[in-house]
Amino acid sequence: MKHTLRQVFESGKFVSGFAIFVAILLVVTIYPLLVPEPPLRIIGQGTFFEPGIYVNVYDSISAPHFTLNLDEAAERRIAGRLADRDRGAILTWLVGVGIPESEIDIANTEQLLDQWFSNFDPTVRIPGMTNADRNYYIRLNSSIQGLLSTEDVIIAHANEETASLEAAGTIRPSAYVNVGQIPNVRILPLGTDNFGRDVLTELVKATAVSLKIGFVAGIIATTIGLILGLVSGYVGGFVDDVLMFITNMFIVIPSFVLLILISFSISQEQRGAVTIAVVIGFTSWVWTARAVRSQVISLRNRDHVNLSKLSGHSIAHIIFRDILPYIASYVVMALILQISSAILAEAGLSILGLGPKTTEVPTLGLMMNWAMIYQAHILGKWWAYLPVIIVIALIAFSMNLMNTGLDQVFNPALRE
């Protein structure tokens, strides 16, 4: 045993797969301890906030302000609100209302804005302008109001008694705050999803749940496959015929179709994560059964088995002591593959809307499903689905690496 393990851990492929897998497991166990927030908590009012650091504006007003005189501050400020495209659009407008193009210099911000503010009128329709253009100009006009202003901004309180505003402070254009001094800063490394939930927190929990589904389903599938394969292969004869008849029947029906039908017929109230895992387990054992059976058939006439028979050992004894150890390596590899395919199956089911209930726990498939429903892929909100895909890929990849590594160790034909 010790020797086998050492052999296994000498395989580079197995070790890298194992490392990835352990890393995922570690993150899944440690992260919830560091961030104890419920993973389904809706924190954002609005959908798909971009990944980034969110600084509380209210707090930053009262935090200590520092003056930094930086050269490019004003330029950046202008560039942020008046892009080159906007300058081009202003040019189009000005030309449209009859200002000669020679008098317009789109690089000269001051002059350009001057001309803009003295000529813009939201009610004018220049020829060829669509309503979308009109809306754009109105938006542009309000966003560049006060762009060149160098005056301080005044912060005011509303005094309820006198119904007037009272100045509470001013903010200079050169004022900065130190993020470390602001009590409320929230880092959203993967932004928020369509519900306004923190994607990272949700993803970690979803990975844990999906792994659980994978393990439960994988163990069920492997156990069923193993038992049927062992019995059918060793006992043979009529029992073999019956068991293989059933197995073949299941092979003919695509297991995913079966999975869909069963999931659909279970009403959603009952469709928890474990139920889904059990359903996946019960529909994916067939190939394991067949493979185990063929291995057992080749083992059953070996000398040591015959010897065991002659010694009068029971069938159970022979199966578990004389046959199982020889196929154990295969079973472990099958289990790994079953786990990885069960995780994929859950994702597939959830994308079809047949996965576990939404509210209780997140799963990788459900996250993808909701990202798709709210069209994250069309709107370019990659953080809602790409990390999920990467995690699924990583899990499947690590499992397959481990499997290949094991194969190299146990399969004499592949041994280096």
Added chain:
Amino acid sequence: MKHRRLLFLIIGLLLALSLTLAACGPSVPTPEAEEPEPAPTEVEAAPAEEEEAAPPEEEEEAAPSEEEEAAPAEEAGADPNALPRNETLYFNGQQWGSVVGWNPYSNNNNNAMTIAQQDNARVLMFETAYLYNMLDSQVYPLLADGPYEWNADRTEITFSIKPAAHWSDGTPVTAEDYAYTWATHVKYNTPTGAANIDYIDDIVAVDDGTVMVKAKLDEDGNALNPLLVEAYLSTNYFIQKAWTQTLEERVGNDATALLADPAEDVVYSGPYHKYFADDSKVVLIRDDNYWGQDASMWGSLPVPKYLAHVIFKDNAAGTTALQAGEVDVSQQFNSNVNLLWEQDGLPISTYVPDPPYMIGASLPTAFFNLDSPGLDQVAVRKAIAMAVDYPTIIANAMTNQSATFDQVPRSLMNPTEGEQALYDHEAVADLQWVGNDIEGANALLDEAGIVDTDGDGWREYEGENLSYVATCPNGWSDWQAGIEVVAAAGAEIGIEITSNYPEWSVYQTVVTKSDAPLPEGYDIFMMWSDGAGPTQPWGRIRKLMSSEFIGMSSNWNGNWGMYANPDADAIIQAIPAETDPDALREMYTDLVRIYLTEVPSFTLMYRPQSFHTVNETVWTNFPYEGDGTNPPVPPLNLMDGWSVAGLYNLELVNP
């Protein structure tokens, strides 16, 4: 040997490719003229594999019926798969699945482009007497000539028909057609007949050009419901008598057969008719002999020659086509629609440029099952409704495509000005909760003595923990997201609320069965309410509060939580006959007060009558707020009620 294997591989690949192409051929519609490219491959592949011929054949089966219809327009000769882009207006979000029929008597045509007899009736092919305009709550004559008139007792409506109006076969539209349409609805008990038979006694032709609609009377000789009689005029189509008789003959006067007839030969009066329809798209073509070009109506033909609706797989496919400029008018929920112009810079706009982007018309509502233990208590109902975080529902579930309850305080009215003016805002201001009021909700429950006595975190009522299931149909994403927020609110006030999403097929049968208590799992459930229409807000209020629907085995009207309040019933019954605006305002205010006090259900968001997003890549001059049209053209996709007027204003961006 090796070569042969390679050859097989190539042949195999080619076969697979041709199979895929052939299979895709009919079902992947590209509105642009790029289509012909894959087509030759299809033809080449066909002889190679006999089975292959099947998909193209299917298309041909559909074709002959098209040809009959398309024959008169043959000289135009446009291939329905390659319509001239600058003569075609493309839609999405209306038609899902292929058209079943063109029969205006039936409800089962699945024909979203032409048949919808509703508050804002769809009038591209069949026409109503009047067109309702949801923006000013007025009706405007279409086939009718001038306004209708009630007699002195308000028991009969008379209107005349435009002399210019004629059917697609050239014969004039007469009063007899209208009377016969009604007689047919009654005789065969069509959905329209069944819905109106309790309020309309008869429709008769006074002379060729004058129609009289007689209301059903109560014991005192007053019209039972004058409001619904009026609404009939703008809701239901004129159908030609001669064609109806042909139809009756064909089906041997059998009601089921009459409703099931696909009516490919139907005679119509509207500006568009069938050009092409299969499982990939529906195309309507303009009737250049349309009567409405007469000066007494529009004075011209509608601008686009073709109206086309590609049948998309889902919303995502529809949005992608809208982004690409392959759809001009989008009637679907495009989540975060503002990003299409703010982020992507596309020439896409909605009726209103800023949130809520649309005109809210209906009130998607969460109903309480009043039989659930604890939900018979007003305090519990109101506490739940007060605790819900509505701004999050509106921002997240509706991606801001709904007015907030700060902008439009809750009542029974939709956000349109006309309805908002119908109740006294001051009088009920104290009752209009804005949500997220955890403290208030907790205080309300404490005051009612509904507290957590055993310390498990959940309040009890009569010794039982308050625990409910909130539900809506699976896959209705904005409602589901809304229900999630409702469930989250429960935890804050010590009421356990879990969510559950059954399939629509199950959900609808359970919810609409109002002759027995709702089963477990339906404590708080979402359903819709009426949008904008000639009977609103009365119709909506009735469907939210009236007890008349309790006991119906199939209740598609409303009040699914089975709320009964005799005071409310009395007011609801009295409103249709009331004509004094002040009295009406008082009655509506009373209803709002009862509704907000008793909380039999609560609105989660406002929703537009139709989503209306346009892409101005090809066409422009779509209706928008403040576009200067008079009367204003409502944002109903240029096909419902008065919004059809927008078709006459369209212009090409690049003529």
